Amino acid sequence: MIEPISVLASRTAVLPVDNVDTDQIIPARFLTTTQRTGLGRHLFADWRRDAHNEPREDFVLNRPEAAGAQILVAGRNFGCGSSREHAPWALLDYGFRAVISTEIADIFRSNALRNGLLPVVLDADHHGWLMAHPGVELTIDLRACEVRLPDGRIAPFEVEPFARHCILHGVDPLGWLLSREDDIHRFEEARSCAA
């Protein structure tokens, strides 16, 4: 079950990299887990720490001003690559509740929505401003589908309506699918007759 969310207000952390793939978000060597918890400590493992396991001071999440940020602003095509749901699990476990980009990869977006991590796609102008102003306070309003910037501007975004409904009201998509059992059964019957 996911935690309902309607309005998120937080500072941003800015990761100015395009095509951040899920191997960077959570490297494969951490995928031998059979749990979905505790992955935050491995988030961006190889960007956060060097080969000697020392923190890389120039990486955004290692800077004091990024502490506590719940909104990650990143370059285009965030979350490309592997379908590992460990990527949104790691981001959520670390403390992020939303990712803002100009484009978010399909499977990552779907996985994020299923877990209540908001994938927010903004136009290049608003996104560019956010990239240039790390650490600003933002409000993401999922009811109104808008991001409110500190200078008063409002940036609209789109979310698949059913996923939005599920996140706003804590509705479980599996429960909804299970409620369509009669339709699924009829579909299977019709097919087996045709075969």
Next chain:
Amino acid sequence: MSNPTAAAGEPRTLFRKVWDRHIVVPETADTPAVLYIDLHLVHEVTSPQAFTVLRERGLKVRRPECTLATVDHSVPTDANAWTSGLGDMDHAARHQVRMLGDNCGRAGVRLFGINSSRRGIVHVIGPEQGATQPGMTIVCGDSHTTTHGAFGALAFGIGTTEVGHVLATQCLLQRRPKTLLVEIDGRLPPGVAAKDVILAVIGQIGVDGGTGHVIEFRGAAVSAMSMDERMTLCNMAIEAGARAGMVAPDDTTFEYLAGRPMAPAGAAWERAVADWRGLASDPGAAHDRRVTVDVSRLEPQVTWGTDPGMVMPVSGRIPEPAGAGHRKALDYMGLQAGAAIAGQPVQVVFIGSCTNSRLSDLRDAAALLRGRRVARGVRALVVPGSQQTRLQAEAEGLDRVFIEAGAEWHQSGCSLCIAMNGDRAGAGQYVVSTSNRNFEGRQGQGARTLLASPATAAASAIAGVVADPRPLLAAERRIA
């Protein structure tokens, strides 16, 4: 109404035909479609949490007979690890493998487990066993599920939550994606492979060029391809960001499937083929976008950066960086803009993965390695995609060719494509790899991946540097 096609129904694409026949509940403004799934492939890494959710909620696997499981990602492929009874296997990985066995046993799901001769990379065994068929919807908790689209199936990767949805309901909630037609014209020159084609396509449309779309591959070059080659093409559709890749089924498809263990037989086969012939896009069916690629002058391709779109011809020079992303990639790769890629020293060569580990790939590599030696200082791993592929290769004597050349011959698995199973490259090492992702650290922390075809990988293993396979192939032809 003046539209003459309207009465007979709008012309539909291959994708649309497969999509339409799996709609349980149509899409509305408020809710996605409920899409029926014919085949659910399961492996050890992305399924444990899904089975746990089912157990916690008291739910059963709805259609165990539509579900097929195997172990591939985290199992060791090293022959020594196997003879020592998996003694070297990581504790967590071993737990994962055991958990899949328990989960499948309880649910009645068929599992090609660690000791099965039908085990292998999930995207290799589906087609090999004939489980993958035209017109199906196929999903798996793995992004390279796109591979199965080579058969005219709609096949795509999903996350673990959705693995749970399919286990419990045999359905997924999906919005209908758009379609992108990639028309591949011309005839492939000798020494240029399907891998080179798909790398060139990704280089052209970009790693997000297919986002939100299902790609249909079509054209003279695609029609001429074997199923192995079409699988390589569709396998990397995800590397262009596409939801899926598809090729319309034809006689090549049917010849491949005929007689496979899980394919229909007898009268059911005849009925199936008659149905499958109708899946190709109708004349005049509209795709949302279209791009054309001519491959008649294509060269072998090699990646120089940290995503599959950072690709170049093997005879070319590394491009000047276009932006911060390229500079970051060059820095990670330790390569210089303006330098030739051919001649770049390599330390590891990997021939394997769901992209290029089928029998024809192994034959391509063996054709160059036969009677030659892997260069000193190069570690070459040849990892067949499945145990069946391994046995077929051994029956042809390919294992001897590789071993005599100084390469390692492995058990099947994902191996060095994902480096979570004991096979990995060291920091700073250059790996010419037939896999699908050159992301930072993909083949080991700090390892540097150059994606290429099996022929290019074999030629590079022999030369000890990135090498064009065509001169060696030309020499082979002269001898023949």
